[in-house]
Amino acid sequence: MQSIFGTDGIRGRFNKEITYSLAYKVGFVLGSTLENKNPILIGRDTRISGDILLQAITQGINESGKKFINLGVCPTPAIPFLIKQKNLSIGIMISASHNPPEYNGIKIFDHNGQKINKNFENKIQTSIEELNHNISFPRQMIQLKTNKDLIEIYIKSLIQTMGGENLSGLKILLDTCYGSATTCAKEIFQSLGADVKVINDSKNGLKINMKCGSTNLEPLKKAIRESPADMGFSFDGDADRVIGIDSKGNVLDGDHILFLWGRELMEQKMLTKNLLISTQMANLGFEKAWKKIGGNLYRTDVGDKYVHDAIIEKGALLGGEQSGHILSNINNFSGDGILTALQISKFCKKKNINLNDWLQSSFEPFPQKITNIKLDFNINQLNPKTKLLIDQTLENFQEIYSDGCRVYIRPSGTEPVIRILVEAKNHKKVDSLSREIKNKLFFEINKIINQ
Secondary structure, eight states: OSEEEETTEEEEEEEETTTTHHHHHHHHHHHHHHOOOOOOOEOOOSSOOOOOOHHHHHHHHHHHHHOOEEEEOOOHHHHHHHHHHHHHEEEEEEEOOOSSSTEEEEEETTSSBBBBHHHHHHHHHHHHSSTTOOOOOOOSOOOOOOOOOHHHHHHHHHTTTTTOOTTTOEEEEEOOTGGGGGGGGGHHHHHHHEEEEEESOOOTTTTSSSSSSOOOOHHHHHHHSSOOEEEEEETTTTOOOOOETTHHHTEOOOOOOOOHHHHHHHHTTTTTGGGEETTSSSSSSHHHHHEEEEEEEEEEOSSSHHHHHHHHHHSSEEEEEETOHHHHHHHHOOOOOHHHEEEEEEHHHHTTTOOOHHHHOOOOOOOOEEEEEEOOOOOOOOOOOHHHHHHHHHHHHHTTTOOTTTEEEEEOOOSSSSEEEOOSOOOOHHHHHHHHHHHHHHHHHHHHHHO
């Protein structure tokens, strides 16, 4: 059995890679193997399949004799926060994050509110493999009550991160992406005094991440053109990421957030060794500008768990990804899009500066392009020999084309695609190299698969 875990938990298309049976077994295994007797906390995003997977997981937990608490639709970061707050045994979030509606996933957090490590993943994998393949599971529906009090605790915690500051006088637009942010983002910003307008604000699992949210900023840009605001924030499906835009439609991605937030901490002499943690996707312009003002940047593999591990290892206080997944010491380094949006808004209010002017003081990014090669197979499910050949091919292409520019090629950990990042000082070179690498790499991969 190939590993069911990718770069961020278990992820795949519902009823293909993610099935009722698999979800039941995950619930049963977690309930059976955990030594901690406290309840398991479970939440989900708005996807239609989330209800079905929630039933499967809770039935598995029930069968194991373990208790659980259902949080219902909630942002992913509510799970790790409440695990720590209420001393719960473990947490499960049913979500495929920024992926389209046909996908779903299972993210698991340990008793410290951290995503489980590789050893824990292997333990779950082995236990599932040892289960009888014909294991019977009950089909009766469990009556699931939602614990709304816990969500209120999470909401209050976000408001408290403002340190008594309010957002009165600020006009803010939010794109809640038909996902988890619909549960509380508007309420939080309004309670802090902001004049808030929200788009894509219904809990619609059929539309989650579809032409909206942090992976598609056009609806937010259009809304700001039609209804001028000081700034806008666009969340992904489970609200652990955010991308901002200023009043003129300029993009505040994760690199800019890290640079501006990090510079504030540096000026306050609060940043350990002036260190930021980011990934191989971080813009070269960001790295050069950060080093120019005396900062240090440490790059990891792509994935917030790698950023988290480096933060802990290096003693850093801030890190994240270009995609808008930001980890800070404010909430025990759990990526939280709403918290990040609040902090950016707070800085603007305290500095008495609009986001457009603040963003203009950031770095000048190098031209950068990410191109995807769509695959009709899952790389992790290939036989080891074929997978090794593809991995070696990716490395070779990376070395061949990296002269005079930066090339980074990787298989996505959450979708059947290979991502090609090309970065250089010249736009034309970026475009031409992106096309050339994509076409040649596509040919080479198909040759390997068909041989």
